[in-house]
Amino acid sequence: MRAEVISIGTELLLGQITDTNAAELGQHLAKLGIDHTHRQTVGDNLARMEEALRLALGRADIVFTIGGLGPTADDLTRDAIADALDDELVTDEAVVEHLRSVYGKRGVAMVESQFRQALRPTCAEPLPNPNGTAPGLYASRSGKVVIALPGPRNEFVPMVEGPVTQKLLALGDGTQLVSRTLRVVGIGEAALAEQLADLLNGEEVTVAPYAKIGEVHLRVTTRARSDEEADSRLNPVVEIIRSRIGPALYAEGEESLEQWIVAELVKRGETLALAESCTGGLLSGRITGVDGASNALLGGIVCYSAESKVRDAGVDPIVIDQHGTVSRETAEALALGVRSRFGSSFGIGVTGVAGVVPVEEAGGIKKSGTVYIAVAGESGVRCDLFRLVGNRSTIQNRSVSYALIRLRASILGLDS
Numbered sequence: 001m002r003a004e005v006i007s008i009g010t011e012l013l014l015g016q017i018t019d020t021n022a023a024e025l026g027q028h029l030a031k032l033g034i035d036h037t038h039r040q041t042v043g044d045n046l047a048r049m050e051e052a053l054r055l056a057l058g059r060a061d062i063v064f065t066i067g068g069l070g071p072t073a074d075d076l077t078r079d080a081i082a083d084a085l086d087d088e089l090v091t092d093e094a095v096v097e098h099l100r101s102v103y104g105k106r107g108v109a110m111v112e113s114q115f116r117q118a119l120r121p122t123c124a125e126p127l128p129n130p131n132g133t134a135p136g137l138y139a140s141r142s143g144k145v146v147i148a149l150p151g152p153r154n155e156f157v158p159m160v161e162g163p164v165t166q167k168l169l170a171l172g173d174g175t176q177l178v179s180r181t182l183r184v185v186g187i188g189e190a191a192l193a194e195q196l197a198d199l200l201n202g203e204e205v206t207v208a209p210y211a212k213i214g215e216v217h218l219r220v221t222t223r224a225r226s227d228e229e230a231d232s233r234l235n236p237v238v239e240i241i242r243s244r245i246g247p248a249l250y251a252e253g254e255e256s257l258e259q260w261i262v263a264e265l266v267k268r269g270e271t272l273a274l275a276e277s278c279t280g281g282l283l284s285g286r287i288t289g290v291d292g293a294s295n296a297l298l299g300g301i302v303c304y305s306a307e308s309k310v311r312d313a314g315v316d317p318i319v320i321d322q323h324g325t326v327s328r329e330t331a332e333a334l335a336l337g338v339r340s341r342f343g344s345s346f347g348i349g350v351t352g353v354a355g356v357v358p359v360e361e362a363g364g365i366k367k368s369g370t371v372y373i374a375v376a377g378e379s380g381v382r383c384d385l386f387r388l389v390g391n392r393s394t395i396q397n398r399s400v401s402y403a404l405i406r407l408r409a410s411i412l413g414l415d416s
Contacts, residue, residue: 003037006053049068066151078148117134128159136164182251183250188216265411352388
């Protein structure tokens with residue numbers, strides 16, 4: 001079965017609201033094994049809504065609409081569905097009685113427009129909405145299905161997970177899409193795709209790479225009728241990937257790099273301390289966002305000024321005078337200094353230029369995006385220079401990701 005989703009609302013087109021409902025519905029359809037091939041967004045205009053529906057019905061078996069089911073004049077989804085299906089609207093008396101009951105319990109007098117919520121195409125049945133007044137719709141005509149869903153999240157999610165899922169399971173062939181996510185660092189998306197080229201277009205199992213900041217995620221997917229059947233197909237492919245990329249694959253599932261680092265440090269009985277300049281505490285925030293981080297992170301210093309680098313992180317002022325605050329030597333001194341001050345197994349020093357204005361100091365002009373990341377451990381200290389692009393926030397967040405990647409390499413002894 002192929003599905004298409006149409007999000008309705010001028011506010012979506014204007015960017016006033018982010019369309020999280022459509023994204024969540026897409027994930028839900030994947031779990032149910034339904035191919036989600038297209039997605040549209042259309043404003044509150046009857047002619048354009050009908051056009052979008054007719055286009056979707058021409059290429060999909062199931063069409064979902066999100067929004068436009070309320071009682072106001074611009075809630076036109078029911079009208080558009082009826083027009084697109086060459087049907088007519090009728091009043092569902094059971095819904096009328098339900099509305100009277102709901103508003104009566106609230107002590108609110110009904111106005112005529114609220115009865116619009118009881119309209120449906122003759123080929124449709126209402127879908128219960130216990131969290132709102134407007135029911136959803138399930139319309140079936142000429143081998144096509146249209147499912148209309150409410151826009152408010154507290155109404156949308158229960159309807160999708162409840163009656164809509166039951167309808168979809170009845171329509172399907174019993175198979176579902178099952179995916180695993182493999183998280184990879186140290187290999188770029190293009191290089192990874194080249195190493196796994198023979199797996200990317202598999203018939204029973206597909207492998208798709210997705211670039212993230214500082215890492216690549218591999219989605220390994222198959223269609224199966226049971227978890228056992230899915231495992232029998234996925235496991236051999238995952239093992240092939242592991243054998244080819246080795247320690248670059250750091251986790252499977254939802255475990256983030258910072259979660260892996262905290263767990264690994266705790267398992268080894270090792271600790272960490274941080275000295276941050278250009279990242280301004282963002283690295284500490286990523287680490288402390290992990291449950292149990294206090295068992296691994298001893299402390300951190302945001303040493304933004306040259307004075308703070310000397311006073312708080314123990315950097316020799318001669319190093320800054322000779323090489324500048326943004327330099328390999330300063331980053332190494334930060335990592336060594338913070339490790340010594342806290343008595344930790346590892347120390348990280350991050351210094352760079354996140355702003356758009358270059359920094360002119362001893363050692364020359366340091367351009368925006370110049371970042372030095374040093375990791376100190378029992379075997380010594382290693383520093384890497386990164387030339388990053390983007391605005392201030394992008395450079396800072398990329399620096400945090402690369403610091404975590406460098407730390408992982410040091411923990412595993414891969415930084416030689």
